Amino acid sequence: MDYFRIIHNDYKKRLIKQNCYLKNVLDLGSGKAGDIHKYRDSFVNWVTLVEPNPDYVKEARHRIALSNMDQFCKIHNASAEDFRDNFKYDVVSMFFVLSFFFDNEEHLDKLIKNVSYHLKNNGKFIGTTITAEKLVPLIQNNDIDNEFFSIKKESDLTHSYGDKITFNLKGSQTAQTQTEYLVYFDLLEKICNKYSLVLTYKKCYESNSKLPDELNLLTSFYCEFIFQKK
Numbered sequence: 001m002d003y004f005r006i007i008h009n010d011y012k013k014r015l016i017k018q019n020c021y022l023k024n025v026l027d028l029g030s031g032k033a034g035d036i037h038k039y040r041d042s043f044v045n046w047v048t049l050v051e052p053n054p055d056y057v058k059e060a061r062h063r064i065a066l067s068n069m070d071q072f073c074k075i076h077n078a079s080a081e082d083f084r085d086n087f088k089y090d091v092v093s094m095f096f097v098l099s100f101f102f103d104n105e106e107h108l109d110k111l112i113k114n115v116s117y118h119l120k121n122n123g124k125f126i127g128t129t130i131t132a133e134k135l136v137p138l139i140q141n142n143d144i145d146n147e148f149f150s151i152k153k154e155s156d157l158t159h160s161y162g163d164k165i166t167f168n169l170k171g172s173q174t175a176q177t178q179t180e181y182l183v184y185f186d187l188l189e190k191i192c193n194k195y196s197l198v199l200t201y202k203k204c205y206e207s208n209s210k211l212p213d214e215l216n217l218l219t220s221f222y223c224e225f226i227f228q229k230k
């Protein structure tokens with residue numbers, strides 16, 4: 001299972017390195033600030049972290065201090081859709097968070113409006129997410145349950161908002177069973193376009209020879225993306 005975490009960390013590291021060098025960044029849903037080293041090692045100019053879970057924020061503050069990023073980073077205990085500051089950022093990042101916003105259209109709309117508000121013109125909205133495309137045909141009739149993970153459909157799949165799943169990464173130190181919503185990328189793109197965010201890059205994760213088939217399958221459900229504010 002650690003391979004899975006390591007590979008996803010590598011993907012994030014590369015995306016941060018390519019897009020955040022000397023930039024001002026807003027990271028929405030930053031968790032326990034597990035990516036703070038990646039920002040530091042990419043010579044970010046400034047990073048604002050936003051995370052609604054107070055326990056994660058506490059742990060994040062500790063990590064920020066340990067990585068000597070206090071001078072370059074501030075964390076806010078808030079949800080991404082409600083957070084507001086008067087700063088315009090070069091980059092807004094969201095890593096593995098969008099699936100919490102597909103419960104209904106208003107929720108995603110509020111988020112993307114806020115992402116766009118915080119971006120400068122030509123600024124980038126970057127991230128990684130699980131997506132529905134490859135997952136839906138597999139869970140339409142049966143749950144997926146193997147040694148490494150399980151994904152269970154909790155509602156009818158409608159190719160719209162509110163398609164609920166429970167996801168369990170077995171044996172992981174951090175993850176528990178989580179309820180999330182399927183991310184339909186075409187719906188994301190539509191709302192992004194409404195707020196002047198244009199898709200410039202999208203790549204689904206490829207298989208890796210170091211991973212067992214089950215984890216390659218899981219990895220294939222994820223993609224990375226860049227939208228640019230026009």
Ligand SMILES: C[S@@+](CC[C@H](N)C(=O)[O-])C[C@H]1O[C@@H](n2cnc3c(N)ncnc32)[C@H](O)[C@@H]1O
Pocket residue numbers: 028029030031032034035050051052053056078079080081094095096097100
């Ligand atoms: C899978 S974790 C990802 C954390 C981090 N981005 C990473 O890649 O390690 C998802 C995070 O999204 C956060 N989250 C859930 N709902 C959110 C919301 N409405 N606004 C911001 N973050 C949210 C959770 O608290 C959690 O920390």
